[in-house]
Amino acid sequence: MFRENKKVKYFYHFIFPILAPKIQTVIKATNIHKSYGSLHVLKGVDLHIKKGEVVSIIGKSGAGKSTLLHILGTLDKANEGNLLVHDEDVFKLNQKQLAAFRNKNIGFIFQFHHLLPEFTALENVCIPAYIQKKSVADTEHRAKELLDYLGLSERLTHKPAQLSGGEQQRVAVARSLINNPGIIFADEPSGNLDTISSKELHQLIFKLRDDFNQTFVIVTHNLELAKMSDRILEMEDGLIKNT
Numbered sequence: 465m466f467r468e469n470k471k472v473k474y475f476y477h478f479i480f481p482i483l484a485p486k487i488q489t490v491i492k493a494t495n496i497h498k499s500y501g502s503l504h505v506l507k508g509v510d511l512h513i514k515k516g517e518v519v520s521i522i523g524k525s526g527a528g529k530s531t532l533l534h535i536l537g538t539l540d541k542a543n544e545g546n547l548l549v550h551d552e553d554v555f556k557l558n559q560k561q562l563a564a565f566r567n568k569n570i571g572f573i574f575q576f577h578h579l580l581p582e583f584t585a586l587e588n589v590c591i592p593a594y595i596q597k598k599s600v601a602d603t604e605h606r607a608k609e610l611l612d613y614l615g616l617s618e619r620l621t622h623k624p625a626q627l628s629g630g631e632q633q634r635v636a637v638a639r640s641l642i643n644n645p646g647i648i649f650a651d652e653p654s655g656n657l658d659t660i661s662s663k664e665l666h667q668l669i670f671k672l673r674d675d676f677n678q679t680f681v682i683v684t685h686n687l688e689l690a691k692m693s694d695r696i697l698e699m700e701d702g703l704i705k706n707t
Contacts, residue, residue: 488515489548490647490679491536496545498531505531506542507702515646518673518680520690523699529683530651532699536681537649538566550646567596571640575652577632579624579639585611585631586620589638596643603642610638614668630661637668641676648672650682654689666692 491513498506505528513519521529534540535547538554547554550569557565571592579588586607593603611617614634624632633653640648650669654662666689672678682689690696698705 489513490515490550491681492546492548493536494546496532496535496542496547498528498535498540498542505702506535509545509702509704511697511704513679513681515679516673516677517695518670518682518693519695519697520682520684520693521697521699521704522684522687522690527699528702529699533649533651533681533683537570537572537647538562539572567592568643569645569647571643571645571648573633573636573640573648573650573653575655577624577636579632579635581624584621584623585616585627585635585638588624588635589642592639593642598643607638607642610641611635614638628661629657630664633657633661633665634668637665637672641672641678644676645678647679647681650680650684652684652686653682654684654686662686662689 489512491511493509493511496506496509497504509528509532521532523529531540535542536549538549541555545555549565552565554562554565579585580591583591586604589607589610590600590603593606594600608617608620611620614637616631616634616638619627619631619635622631624635627635653669654665657665666686669680669682669689670692673680682693684690
């Protein structure tokens with residue numbers, strides 16, 4: 465199940481710089497500022513993320529990590545700056561266009577799973593595809609494939625309260641993948657899990673990247689996860705120290 469991390473490190477240290485001009489940039493943020501009243505949270509953030517990368521964003525509490533993630537994931541808007549996601553200038557989209565773009569191109573994994581308690585695992589996974597008005601038959605087939613891939617084929621009809629924390633997070637992962645998005649944003653994805661479940665989730669992220677060429681942008685305090693990543697972006701006082 466788990467890939468050899470040294471090979472990926474070798475690729476990104478030696479091969480990636482040679483191929484970089486040919487590899488698609490899926491996120492390009494320029495001069496991103498965000499304020500809440502008099503509180504200036506982001507102070508001119510610049511970054512780029514390539515397709516298939518796993519990038520961790522680290523830093524102390526209050527550094528602006530989650531605010532940046534929410535803006536990159538189109539859940540919030542910057543006060544100033546430019547953001548291209550899959551070459552789309554997302555700041556120019558209206559709310560309806562933005563919601564459609566987000567549903568099609570972006571998946572989310574949060575610390576708290578945000579599963580709907582009255583729905584089964586299968587139903588929770590299907591919801592983003594139903595919003596996109598995909599057929600019930602095709603959606604359920606895809607959801608069952610994902611849950612089987614994640615080792616949850618025996619939990620299709622279980623509701624969240626009947627699942628362990630690790631199982632609930634894997635359902636959330638399946639939900640994030642149902643529309644086959646190019647980018648997955650994760651905000652402290654293992655922050656609410658025990659040690660074993662955390663390690664399993666970390667390894668799963670890299671398996672998903674390797675199997676499906678997913679791009680992951682992860683806010684985390686977990687240094688073990690950060691060190692596994694292809695790149696680490698450290699935030700301090702509303703800016704990224706290294707890009």
